[in-house]
Amino acid sequence: MKLKPLMIALAAAVCLPALAQSQLTVVNFGGANGAAQKKAYFEAFEKSGAGKILPVEYNGEQAKIKAMVEAKKVTWDVVEVESPDVNRGCDEGLFEKIDWSKVGNKADFQPAAVHECGVGTFIWSTVMAYNADKLKTAPVTWADFWDTKKFPGKRGMRKGARYNLEFALMADGVKTADVYKVLATKEGADRAFKKMTELKSNVQFWEAGAQPPQFLVAGDVVMTTAYNGRIDAAQREGKNLAITWTGGIYDLDYWVMPKGGANKDLAMKFISMASSPDAQAEYARSISYGPTNNKALAKLDPKVLALLPTSPANSKDALQFNIHFWADQGEALEKRFAAWSAQ
Amino acid sequence: MSATASASLPLMPLAADGTTGPALADQLRRVERRKRLRAIALTLPLLIFLAVTFLVPLGALLVRAVENPEVAGTLGRTGQALAGWDRQAAPPDAAYAALLADLSAIPETAQAGVLARRLNTEVSGARSLIMGTYRALPLGTNLSPAEAREKLLAQDARWAELPYWWAIAKNSSRWTPDYLLTSVDLKRDAQGHIVRVGAEEAAFSDILLRTFSISAVVTLVSILLGYPLAFWLATLSERRANLMMILVLLPFWTSVLVRIAAWIVLLQSNGLVNRFLMFAGLTAEPVPLLFNRLGVIIAMVHILLPFMILPLYSVMKSVPANYVRAAVSLGSTPLAAFFRVYVPQTYPGVAAGGLLVFITSIGYYVTPALLGGAADQMLSYYVAQYTNVDVNWGMACALGSVLLMTTLILYAVYRRFAKAELSLG
Numbered sequence: 001m002k003l004k005p006l007m008i009a010l011a012a013a014v015c016l017p018a019l020a021q022s023q024l025t026v027v028n029f030g031g032a033n034g035a036a037q038k039k040a041y042f043e044a045f046e047k048s049g050a051g052k053i054l055p056v057e058y059n060g061e062q063a064k065i066k067a068m069v070e071a072k073k074v075t076w077d078v079v080e081v082e083s084p085d086v087n088r089g090c091d092e093g094l095f096e097k098i099d100w101s102k103v104g105n106k107a108d109f110q111p112a113a114v115h116e117c118g119v120g121t122f123i124w125s126t127v128m129a130y131n132a133d134k135l136k137t138a139p140v141t142w143a144d145f146w147d148t149k150k151f152p153g154k155r156g157m158r159k160g161a162r163y164n165l166e167f168a169l170m171a172d173g174v175k176t177a178d179v180y181k182v183l184a185t186k187e188g189a190d191r192a193f194k195k196m197t198e199l200k201s202n203v204q205f206w207e208a209g210a211q212p213p214q215f216l217v218a219g220d221v222v223m224t225t226a227y228n229g230r231i232d233a234a235q236r237e238g239k240n241l242a243i244t245w246t247g248g249i250y251d252l253d254y255w256v257m258p259k260g261g262a263n264k265d266l267a268m269k270f271i272s273m274a275s276s277p278d279a280q281a282e283y284a285r286s287i288s289y290g291p292t293n294n295k296a297l298a299k300l301d302p303k304v305l306a307l308l309p310t311s312p313a314n315s316k317d318a319l320q321f322n323i324h325f326w327a328d329q330g331e332a333l334e335k336r337f338a339a340w341s342a343q
Numbered sequence: 344m345s346a347t348a349s350a351s352l353p354l355m356p357l358a359a360d361g362t363t364g365p366a367l368a369d370q371l372r373r374v375e376r377r378k379r380l381r382a383i384a385l386t387l388p389l390l391i392f393l394a395v396t397f398l399v400p401l402g403a404l405l406v407r408a409v410e411n412p413e414v415a416g417t418l419g420r421t422g423q424a425l426a427g428w429d430r431q432a433a434p435p436d437a438a439y440a441a442l443l444a445d446l447s448a449i450p451e452t453a454q455a456g457v458l459a460r461r462l463n464t465e466v467s468g469a470r471s472l473i474m475g476t477y478r479a480l481p482l483g484t485n486l487s488p489a490e491a492r493e494k495l496l497a498q499d500a501r502w503a504e505l506p507y508w509w510a511i512a513k514n515s516s517r518w519t520p521d522y523l524l525t526s527v528d529l530k531r532d533a534q535g536h537i538v539r540v541g542a543e544e545a546a547f548s549d550i551l552l553r554t555f556s557i558s559a560v561v562t563l564v565s566i567l568l569g570y571p572l573a574f575w576l577a578t579l580s581e582r583r584a585n586l587m588m589i590l591v592l593l594p595f596w597t598s599v600l601v602r603i604a605a606w607i608v609l610l611q612s613n614g615l616v617n618r619f620l621m622f623a624g625l626t627a628e629p630v631p632l633l634f635n636r637l638g639v640i641i642a643m644v645h646i647l648l649p650f651m652i653l654p655l656y657s658v659m660k661s662v663p664a665n666y667v668r669a670a671v672s673l674g675s676t677p678l679a680a681f682f683r684v685y686v687p688q689t690y691p692g693v694a695a696g697g698l699l700v701f702i703t704s705i706g707y708y709v710t711p712a713l714l715g716g717a718a719d720q721m722l723s724y725y726v727a728q729y730t731n732v733d734v735n736w737g738m739a740c741a742l743g744s745v746l747l748m749t750t751l752i753l754y755a756v757y758r759r760f761a762k763a764e765l766s767l768g
Contacts, residue, residue, distance in 0.1 A: 061732060062731075063731040091455070091474055093451060093456060205634075205716060327463075328467050328471050336544060338728075339549075
């Protein structure tokens with residue numbers, strides 16, 4: 001009789017690893033975007049009985065993934081990363097290769113979403129946003145963003161060189177199509193930093209995506225650069241914030257699997273499920289980020305479509321973020337930005 | 344040590360009488376040695392703990408700041424071929440052949456990726472150059488050096504540009520001073536001479552200076568605010584002093600993040616402080632208190648004040664009240680008695696608190712990151728940036744080493760001037 005508790009303990013010891021195995025750690029950026037992913041992807045995945053999801057939030061730092069892979073102790077199964085990181089991590093062997101036969105037909109996806117080491121999951125845009133209660137006339141171009149006479153007050157910008165240098169060149173009259181060509185030259189970079197200096201005393205920098213809508217609502221800034229989905233989320237909460245789409249920079253986020261994870265098959269299953277038209281359409285209904293699976297577009301109302309960065313009206317004068325440019329020039333430009341902000 | 348010395352003293356007369364002396368002395372020495380070993384054994388866990396959690400990571404940090412294995416480990420032959428190169432003419436054909444051989448010998452993409460990352464930190468564009476060439480391999484078999492050069496140039500014309508070759512030649516040794524040089528705004532030019540970096544790249548000396556100036560201001564304000572408070576606490580009765588001490592310690596036990604979030608609510612442009620200032624008619628427009636130096640200093644002083652008050656309080660408690668009374672009874676004015684008799688007796692507390700606050704604030708990261716603007720970030724912010732975002736750990740370690748060294752130097756200078764031994768409690 002005394003054996004009974006022992007048997008239970010033994011049974012638990014045998015079963016627990018099995019239970020743990022069907023649990024998948026999925027890492028994303030949290031916030032409004034995390035909530036939308038939970039609704040569209042995590043809950044659907046759990047309902048299908050494939051396994052439980054353990055959501056983890058991070059801020060895009062690749063150091064943790066690198067440390068895990070180098071120590072061969074990978075606890076993150078699926079991670080959402082930004083586009084420069086999918087390239088870099090793939091080159092440096094941090095991510096598993098994607099088995100596209102399990103994801104779906106490559107032709108159904110946006111060309112940029114198909115990557116050796118990642119599956120593009122949504123298209124987002126860094127745009128100009130303002131508080132429509134405070135500004136009577138809407139700023140239309142990046143030149144307006146720089147015009148502190150016409151629109152007095154502080155501006156929010158992301159801390160760092162990325163996006164800001166592109167916006168500065170557009171404000172200085174460079175055509176959208178030529179931005180990266182100009183920025184690649186020494187004179188172009190000088191020109192961008194000179195333009196940034198014009199606005200410097202009026203800039204309040206932000207780091208987390210949740211900050212720009214807070215700044216606008218609190219009245220700390222009159223306009224700001226922001227991720228379009230975060231403005232959308234604030235609008236859904238009844239805040240009268242507005243977006244100017246002209247000269248926005250759009251980009252993709254990707255699902256990747258850090259190399260050496262224990263649940264590779266389940267991770268692949270999650271990615272393929274989260275890339276299905278139904279799940280992506282459900283996601284786009286909760287937050288205005290564009291699906292990468294073209295078949296999802298057919299499932300959306302015109303009203304939802306009009307809010308996405310991919311809609312014809314919104315993408316008319318938009319710039320695609322250039323991963324290759326930033327992979328080569330990023331480090332030098334970010335260092336110059338640090339020096340510039342210290343001066 | 345003192346136990347050994349006192350125990351060996353009575354030995355002298357015994358040893359002098361000649362017979363039993365040496366044997367007894369030997370025995371005693373053995374006992375002493377056993378005692379000492381036991382004492383060491385008792386402290387061993389602590390020593391091991393210190394070594395594992397403190398000395399080893401610190402050593403690893405210092406090593407990583409000068410380690411440079413990426414290029415030396417993959418492009419060894421190229422480094423040799425470039426050894427005699429004058430850095431002005433085009434690199435020799437043999438270097439092209441060696442490069443091709445080295446790249447072909449890299450077994451995994453991951454290693455090429457690490458090489459590309461390392462070289463890209465030296466020359467923008469090296470990443471795509473290396474990865475593009477590596478992906479295009481093989482370019483041919485049994486190539487002569489001249490053919491290898493031609494094939495590489497056909498693959499990417501940038502292989503004719505000298506800066507990429509300079510970067511390879513410069514990094515072909517296993518150790519490098521470059522990270523450390525960069526963290527004090529110096530660099531090695533193509534010829535290997537140490538020169539200052541251009542004005543638009545120079546960042547770190549400003550940042551280091553800023554780190555120390557913010558810490559100095561925080562320390563000074565903490566002394567000015569903490570001293571009267573600690574003095575008042577020291578004059579209160581035990582019960583009331585304990586009650587007040589809880590008020591000092593309560594924020595001390597609250598999470599730093601929570602306190603910073605509270606400061607954001609208080610200091611923002613329509614926050615409580617600004618609303619009060621405008622209500623009182625002191626200002627018409629909201630005063631910018633957040634995302635600038637002022638906000639950082641306010642919050643840091645608030646967080647670090649207990650570190651000032653506690654050592655001050657403990658020193659003030661031990662200052663006898665009758666010295667001041669004696670000074671006054673001998674004809675000094677109360678104010679002069681306070682400054683000339685009381686204050687000098689509290690110097691150890693001021694020094695201990697000041698050092699504690701200063702050294703703690705040098706490493707501050709979260710507070711400036713959340714409450715400061717781009718021009719208020721301290722050195723730790725850039726260490727974090729290089730560790731997490733740029734994943735350039737050599738640079739992060741070099742910045743960390745610079746911070747460590749300057750702190751040690753400051754501490755040594757401080758010890759020189761404040762001759763007395765410190766009491767930190």
